[in-house]
Amino acid sequence: MNKSFPLTGWGSLAVHGGHKKDPLYAHQVPIYASSSYVFDTAEQGMRRFDGKEEGYIYSRWGNPTLTEAEEKIAALETFQLDMEAKGILHASGMAAITTLLLAHLKPGDKIISHYSLYGGTNDILGKVLPGLQISPVISDLRDLTKTEDILKADPAIKMMYLETPANPTIQCVDLEELGRLAKKYNLVTACDNTFATPYLQQPFRYGIDFIVHSTTKFLNGHGTAIGGILLGTDLSFMNGPCTKLHRLLGGNANPFDAFLLIQGMKTLEIRMDRHCRNAMEVAAFLEAQPSVARVNYTGLASHPDHHTALKQMRHPGAMLSFELKGGLQSGIDFMNKLQMCVRTVSLGTCDTLLSHPASMTHYSVPKEEKEKYGITDGLIRMNVGIENLADIIHDLGQALPAD
Numbered sequence: 086m087n088k089s090f091p092l093t094g095w096g097s098l099a100v101h102g103g104h105k106k107d108p109l110y111a112h113q114v115p116i117y118a119s120s121s122y123v124f125d126t127a128e129q130g131m132r133r134f135d136g137k138e139e140g141y142i143y144s145r146w147g148n149p150t151l152t153e154a155e156e157k158i159a160a161l162e163t164f165q166l167d168m169e170a171k172g173i174l175h176a177s178g179m180a181a182i183t184t185l186l187l188a189h190l191k192p193g194d195k196i197i198s199h200y201s202l203y204g205g206t207n208d209i210l211g212k213v214l215p216g217l218q219i220s221p222v223i224s225d226l227r228d229l230t231k232t233e234d235i236l237k238a239d240p241a242i243k244m245m246y247l248e249t250p251a252n253p254t255i256q257c258v259d260l261e262e263l264g265r266l267a268k269k270y271n272l273v274t275a276c277d278n279t280f281a282t283p284y285l286q287q288p289f290r291y292g293i294d295f296i297v298h299s300t301t302k303f304l305n306g307h308g309t310a311i312g313g314i315l316l317g318t319d320l321s322f323m324n325g326p327c328t329k330l331h332r333l334l335g336g337n338a339n340p341f342d343a344f345l346l347i348q349g350m351k352t353l354e355i356r357m358d359r360h361c362r363n364a365m366e367v368a369a370f371l372e373a374q375p376s377v378a379r380v381n382y383t384g385l386a387s388h389p390d391h392h393t394a395l396k397q398m399r400h401p402g403a404m405l406s407f408e409l410k411g412g413l414q415s416g417i418d419f420m421n422k423l424q425m426c427v428r429t430v431s432l433g434t435c436d437t438l439l440s441h442p443a444s445m446t447h448y449s450v451p452k453e454e455k456e457k458y459g460i461t462d463g464l465i466r467m468n469v470g471i472e473n474l475a476d477i478i479h480d481l482g483q484a485l486p487a488d
């Protein structure tokens with residue numbers, strides 16, 4: 086990237102951000118499949134270990150292909166913001182979340198979050214952290230008065246962890262208001278920006294301290310690699326203790342997956358525009374169907390978080406969920422009838438993906454627990470793809486129960 090020619094368009098930055106001229110003039114960043122890097126002399130090795138000379142040493146610590154992906158995402162998350170961020174690429178979204186949590190929380194601390202969270206994050210908070218004497222406080226963070234009461238009463242709460250829009254219910258929380266509240270009580274804030282991507286939402290704009298992504302999803306965009314990233318604007322923390330912890334935990338990404346991620350991100354803007362346009366039309370179609378009890382899409386005025394989404398997102402996103410009136414069996418029948426749309430649990434790919442939490446991801450979760458999280462038996466989660474809208478609607482229409 087040429088710093089004397091700052092790019093004014095988000096899409097241009099997605100194409101060129103993070104790229105450095107290759108010493109051998111390769112057009113695309115090479116896949117640096119090398120576990121270690123050579124020193125010209127012992128003295129050079131000494132200077133690199135000492136941090137007096139920049140340069141790669143060992144790929145768990147850093148790798149040129151990973152650097153390009155890290156710098157591209159950091160540039161996109163700070164686009165047109167007067168700040169700089171550092172990104173650390175991880176082997177998965179969960180690895181990035183783990184580094185974030187372990188870098189900040191110690192025994193006796195508490196972390197506050199909300200009900201609807203990605204299942205893996207929910208399990209880390211509820212099942213792993215308590216073993217380290219770190220307790221989760223789960224509340225509806227859309228209720229700001231109640232949230233402030235909790236923070237006021239409990240100084241052990243050290244971190245606020247947000248996911249918006251949240252998996253799988255598409256609930257949104259207000260980044261600006263919660264960021265302000267967290268600062269008032271000296272909490273570190275973090276946001277999982279996987280569903281929105283930096284194209285639709287920039288949590289740093291609202292004073293959020295850290296961002297995590299499962300890059301497996303829209304950033305990669307094609308379902309070809311698992312990955313994650315942790316970003317922060319406190320550069321001395323990110324380059325110091327956070328980098329050290331990440332290197333020790335060993336959840337580093339690999340260069341081939343980073344290469345796929347870089348290629349995917351170049352088309353993020355045009356993919357997201359099409360995903361979101363299709364999602365709005367699909368949501369309106371589903372809302373008009375007699376067999377559908379409810380559509381959860383923040384683009385619809387009927388969604389309780391519609392205004393929050395409008396305030397902080399460019400478009401309401403590609404993810405929606407809807408509830409079939411017939412419950413569990415109608416969810417199963419609907420899934421089995423799909424022809425073009427794909428039955429799978431992930432999201433963020435070009436093709437339309439649907440999952441039925443009650444028979445898949447949340448099959449073993451007790452009913453009362455599921456309902457607390459808004460997951461009912463007839464709920465279908467959908468990643469609206471970039472196919473032609475008519476084909477998506479045709480497939481959904483033929484799979485929905487006839488009245």
Ligand SMILES: Cc1ncc(COP(=O)(O)O)c(C=O)c1O
Nearest residue numbers: 177178179203252279299301312
């Ligand atoms: C919102 C969100 N965050 C984090 C993750 C975890 O990411 P990964 O599967 O890449 O570890 C997921 C996975 O589905 C997710 O949907």
